[in-house]
Amino acid sequence: MDTSNLGVGSRVEHPLLGKGVIVEAGSEFYNIWFKSSNSQKSISKDFELKVLSATEGGGSGEVASLADVELALSNLLDRRADITEMVELGSKWEDGHLIIKPGNDEMQDKMIPIETFFHKIVMVRDRLRVLEQNINSHKVLTDEDKVHMQQYITRAYGSLTTFNVLFKNSHEQFKGSSGKE
Secondary structure (H helix, E strand, O other): OOOOOEOOOOEEEEOOOEEEEEEEEOOOEEEEEEOOOOEEEEEEOOOOOEEEEOOEOOOOOOOOOHHHHHHHHHHHHHHHOOOOOOOOEOHHHOOOEEEEOOOOOOOOOEEEEHHHHHHHHHHHHHHHHHHHHHHHOOOOOOHHHHHHHHHHHHHHHHHOHHHHHHEOOHHHOOOOOOOOO
């Protein structure tokens, strides 16, 4: 098959780079996202690619299909899953310490900087958000399964509301279910 006029969304296979999706079609090159390397490469239109499914090229201004957008979004979320946003600790807690005192007076107290503890709480919140996104975008789970699993995440958020006192901004705090429909 002639590979010089493939459009955005065409699925191809490169002998070395594996399967990919054309994300941009220029005049002489395709920009192809390859799953194996999780990266985008420019490949000449003259190169013999194996065409798995073709979308006819229509020149400039092509729009990616919904499946391509989902694939790109999934790729982006996977790459950004461990990146946390900057969340500020309330100013009254700065340079403070959390003291964990055992019930046995013969044992030593444990003192942890509040900033360290707060960072761990924010990481838990961010991991719950990623889990929530993965559940909601899962292709095999039914809507009923997604709702069932989502309830556990909401309850986990609710259990963590005790730590809301540490957050500087209320919009960054944990929110569980309020019991209201």
